[in-house]
Amino acid sequence: xSEDIEIEREDFVRETVRADLAAGKHAQVVTRFPPEPNGYxxxxxxxxxxxxxxxxxEFGGRCHLRFDxxxxxxxxxxxxxGIQEDVRWLGFDWGDxxxxxxxxFEQLYDWAVHLIKNGDAYVxxxxxxxxxxxxxxxxxxxxxxPGRDYSVEQNLDVFAxxxxxxxxxxxYTLRARIDMTSGNMNLRDPALYRIKHAVxxxxxxxxxxxxxxxxxHGQSDAIEGITHSLCxxxxxxxxxxxxxxxxxxxxxxxxxxxxxxxxxxxxxxLSKRVLxxxxxxGHVDGWDDPRMPTIRGIRRRxxxxxxxxxxxGKLAVSRSDSTVEVQMLDHAIRENxxxxxxxxxxxxxxxxxxxxxxxxxxxxxxxxxxHPGRPEMGTRMVPFSGSLWVEQDDxxxxxxxxxxxxxxxxxxxxxxxxxMTCEDFVKDADGNVVELICTYDPATKGGNAPDGRKVxxxxxxxxxxxxxxxxxxxxxxxxxxxxxxxxxxxxADLNPNSMERLTGCKLEPCLADAEPxxxxxxxxxxxxxxxxxxxLNFIRTIALRDSYAKAK
Numbered sequence: 177x178s179e180d181i182e183i184e185r186e187d188f189v190r191e192t193v194r195a196d197l198a199a200g201k202h203a204q205v206v207t208r209f210p211p212e213p214n215g216y217x218x219x220x221x222x223x224x225x226x227x228x229x230x231x232x233x234e235f236g237g238r239c240h241l242r243f244d245x246x247x248x249x250x251x252x253x254x255x256x257x258g259i260q261e262d263v264r265w266l267g268f269d270w271g272d273x274x275x276x277x278x279x280x281f282e283q284l285y286d287w288a289v290h291l292i293k294n295g296d297a298y299v300x301x302x303x304x305x306x307x308x309x310x311x312x313x314x315x316x317x318x319x320x321x322p323g324r325d326y327s328v329e330q331n332l333d334v335f336a337x338x339x340x341x342x343x344x345x346x347x348y349t350l351r352a353r354i355d356m357t358s359g360n361m362n363l364r365d366p367a368l369y370r371i372k373h374a375v376x377x378x379x380x381x382x383x384x385x386x387x388x389x390x391x392x393h394g395q396s397d398a399i400e401g402i403t404h405s406l407c408x409x410x411x412x413x414x415x416x417x418x419x420x421x422x423x424x425x426x427x428x429x430x431x432x433x434x435x436x437x438x439x440x441x442x443x444x445x446l447s448k449r450v451l452x453x454x455x456x457x458g459h460v461d462g463w464d465d466p467r468m469p470t471i472r473g474i475r476r477r478x479x480x481x482x483x484x485x486x487x488x489g490k491l492a493v494s495r496s497d498s499t500v501e502v503q504m505l506d507h508a509i510r511e512n513x514x515x516x517x518x519x520x521x522x523x524x525x526x527x528x529x530x531x532x533x534x535x536x537x538x539x540x541x542x543x544x545x546x547h548p549g550r551p552e553m554g555t556r557m558v559p560f561s562g563s564l565w566v567e568q569d570d571x572x573x574x575x576x577x578x579x580x581x582x583x584x585x586x587x588x589x590x591x592x593x594x595x596m597t598c599e600d601f602v603k604d605a606d607g608n609v610v611e612l613i614c615t616y617d618p619a620t621k622g623g624n625a626p627d628g629r630k631v632x633x634x635x636x637x638x639x640x641x642x643x644x645x646x647x648x649x650x651x652x653x654x655x656x657x658x659x660x661x662x663x664x665x666x667x668a669d670l671n672p673n674s675m676e677r678l679t680g681c682k683l684e685p686c687l688a689d690a691e692p693x694x695x696x697x698x699x700x701x702x703x704x705x706x707x708x709x710x711x712l713n714f715i716r717t718i719a720l721r722d723s724y725a726k727a728k
Contacts, residue, residue: 187493189227189434193235193404202403205237208275209263210393213243213377214250216463217262217471219484219505220408220439220446226488227436228406229268240400241270244393245278246386248376256377258463262471266481273400277392278378280399284387285339287395287425288350288368292331296424297368298323299334300351307349310356311364318356318364338371341384345371350385354420362417366390394418398427405431408438409497439491440499442658444469445666459670460654466715467654467674477651478695478705478717483512502653509718513695513703518546518553521591521636522698522714523682524648526565528611528640531596534562539641540621544592558684560593563640565682570635571612573601580633582612588633591699595620595631636699643682646712648704650676681714688712 196202207228211221232239241263245251263270277284291297300323302310312318326334338348350369358364368391375381397405405418412435422430439446446469454460454468464472474484487508491500521544540560547553566582575583582588587597600613619626623634654674660666687706690696695705695717703717 188495189231189404189406189436189493190234192434193231196403197235204403205232205235206240206401206403207232207237207406208240208242208397208400208402210242210244210396211259212247212250212389213245213252213255213259214247215255215448215452216258218446218448218451219441219444219469219471219474221262222266222471222484223439223488223491224406224408225263225266225268226485227493229263231404231406237403238273239268239270240273240275240402242275242396242400243277244389244396245276245376245378246389246392247372248374248386249372251377253377258472262475265471265475266485275396275400276378277387277396278376280392280396281379281383281387283399284392284395285385287427288335288387288391289332290425291352291368292335292350293328294424295328295353297331297350297352298326299331299338300349300365300367301347302349304346307367311361312356314359314361320356321351321365323351324353324365335369338369338385339383341373343371345373347371352417352421354417360413360416362390362413363420366417390414390417391421394422394431394433395425395427397431398422398429401429402431405433407433407435409435409495410438411435435495436493437495437497440497441469441505442499442502443653443655443660444502445655445660447661447666450666453667457667459667466649467651469654475693476705476707477715478693478703479509480512480516480695483509486512499659506718510703510720513697513717515550517695517697517703519544519548519697519699520687521558521638521684522646522648522687522701522704523565523567523636523638523643524650524678524698524701525568526638526680526682527568527571527609529564529566529596529614529637530611531562531564531614531616532599533615536562538562539639540593542592542622556686558592558686559639559642560590561639561641564590565638565640565643566612566635571598571601571609573609580631581635582633586633587631588635589620589623589631590616591634591636592623593621593637594618594623595625636701638682638684640682642685644685644688644712646681646683646687646714648678648681648714648716649707650678650716652676683712683714687714690714 209228229239300321310319349367351365354363356364367388369385372386415433418433464476466473466477487505541557542560543555544558571582582598590596595617596614598614601609602611604610652674655669656671657669660669690706692706692708695703698704702719704714705717707713707715
């Protein structure tokens with residue numbers, strides 16, 4: 177499997193771009209990815225990133241990264257830096273084309289003045305609540321604001337004073353003069369500017385008024401010469417406003433907007449508002465919590481960028497909404513890791529084993545494959561002694577007939593090592609089995625018996641004399657239902673068992689030097705990645721099989 181996954185498919189976006197180039201409408205394709213720096217990116221943004229950058233790459237064009245930094249009250253430099261890091265992690269580069277809506281504030285202001293002078297915009301002093309009431313409903317037309325009757329001179333004067341910071345927030349807005357009876361609610365004199373007394377991450381306190389997304393978006397596209405402005409379906413009803421504004425300002429270009437279906441995944445919420453709540457209300461441990469469907473969370477889990485791009489590359493780019501099974505994402509992750517992740521042995525819930533016939537003080541160094549299907553990945557040496565750790569679940573005092581692991585008198589194969597038979601066990605004062613007393617067959621070194629006898633069970637192990645101790649976090653679905661929002665507030669659907677934290681795990685010694693973010697397969701247990709920070713902590717990237725049925 178290639179680490180460099182390309183999205184090669186046919187869809188309406190690519191068909192449109194191909195036709196436009198063939199017709200000579202554009203000499204070069206220019207797209208853009210325009211995130212708001214008021215949070216970190218999630219998996220839905222990853223789909224948009226791959227589409228915008230992917231289309232530009234495929235057709236020899238370029239893609240701009242442009243921050244829609246028009247709401248300083250919610251924006252932070254940390255989000256700006258993090259978004260750039262996430263886009264680069266996915267493997268995309270904007271070159272010299274890093275832009276901000278704030279780069280164009282002066283030009284946007286001048287165009288707003290142009291609209292006022294031409295009678296296409298006016299100052300409105302309705303409160304936000306009154307503006308909603310005046311707007312009407314889907315079945316009733318709106319009513320004109322009193323500001324519609326202001327003269328051009330009055331509008332210019334008040335708008336200039338808005339910029340100068342003379343008025344409090346909420347006292348005035350600048351609105352487009354379109355049609356208060358339109359069936360498209362977005363054309364009922366939408367707001368173009370609002371007053372905000374907040375410090376902007378880039379412009380400081382220079383500006384007291386800020387353009388809305390609807391005004392900044394299309395005009396920024398035109399300034400940058402964007403040819404294909406790709407948006408998700410919720411912006412379809414905004415396209416008429418996008419075009420109306422571009423027709424009424426002296427823009428240097430006339431970009432076109434195209435809408436595609438956003439990404440929806442079962443058992444997942446991709447709403448920045450809800451994700452923000454998860455963080456601010458303390459339901460998760462930050463935007464990079466490995467349970468979060470953010471790119472930062474996915475990265476911290478150890479999911480390779482190639483796996484995420486492989487998943488996105490298989491998604492339809494269509495004009496109709498649909499929901500993807502989360503198992504499709506998991507399959508892409510497992511396929512990538514199954515091919516690329518080295519294998520290691522770790523015991524997450526350890527039980528002591530004493531091999532009573534093991535020569536005292538002897539240590540064998542056994543050769544273990546790093547990957548059973550890829551010999552080119554080499555081998556490693558694993559220490560073996562007479563004192564081991566095995567999984568608690570690999571022993572049953574009274575095993576059922578089809579239990580092929582350890583029990584009294586049962587023989588198993590120790591991975592890469594020897595055949596071992598359980599002879600006895602030790603219990604604590606509460607009746608719990610805490611130690612197994614076993615014997616090994618020295619003739620079976622490497623896991624094969626010279627007499628040809630077979631055993632049905634193979635288990636992993638770690639030498640107790642050489643093990644390194646670590647903690648592990650087992651991740652389960654963050655939400656209990658396929659559609660967490662179906663019954664209202666998705667927070668109510670949170671899975672109380674979305675993370676199980678284990679301490680005292682025993683790992684083979686080479687894992688002490690594991691690189692953070694590089695996943696390995698803990699044999700029989702799943703794929704794990706060492707977490708960032710101090711200590712030896714591992715996060716389960718993904719289980720060997722899905723756990724959605726168990727989440728309930």
